[in-house]
Amino acid sequence: MAKQPLSHPILMTPRLRLRQFREDDVEAMHGCFTNVESMRYWNTPPYTKRIETERAVRRFIDCTPSYYRFWAVADKTTDRCLGLVNYHDGHIRNKRVAIGYIVDPAHWRQGVATEAVSAMIRFCFQDLGLHRLQAFIHPNNAPSLKLIEKLRFRREGLLRENLRVSDEWRDDLLYARLSTDRPAEDGSEGRR
Secondary structure (H helix, E strand, O other), X not given: OOOOOOOOOXXXXXXXXXXXXXXXXXXXXXHHHOOHHHHOOOOOOOOOOHHHHHHHHHHHHXXXXXXXXXXXXXEOOOOOEEEEEEEEEEEHHHOEEEEEEEEOHHHOOOOHHHHHHHHHHXXXXXXXXXXXXXXEEOOOOHXXXXXXXXXXXXXXXXXXXXXXXXXXXEEEEEEEEXXXXXXXXXXOOOOO
């Protein structure tokens, strides 16, 4: 008998609902993925075709939780998708994953990323029982560096030419947070 797939967990915050992606999220994510500013530090160049976003959203829906999982970051009231958070490069057996996030620029500087990433961190540590979360951040991505440091990730080093986007090699700063590290100062990760 085939194993039943695990249901995709829904993570709630005061303003957000992190849920499984749906086909109708393509439009919102296409706005994000075609925006040069939001994609400046992403691991691919900005998308130019809607089919690229459609394929991405299908991949987000059909995730393999032991390796990667994507959540649509949705407004709690309207359920409109504002961006995504994910864990990837999962080594669940070794209790380690990398995390990522992207928010539509129309919602920047409103605390959306902090709230969403905090909820995912809590899930990774409390529900999955992970020990180590990693974030790879471009050295010039000041907002992301500020966010990850606020969430008590520690800089561990520079990874030279770690990521290839189109024909350009990019450096990454490696940040990590352990389950044994103190929670963020705002206490957002301790709330349920």
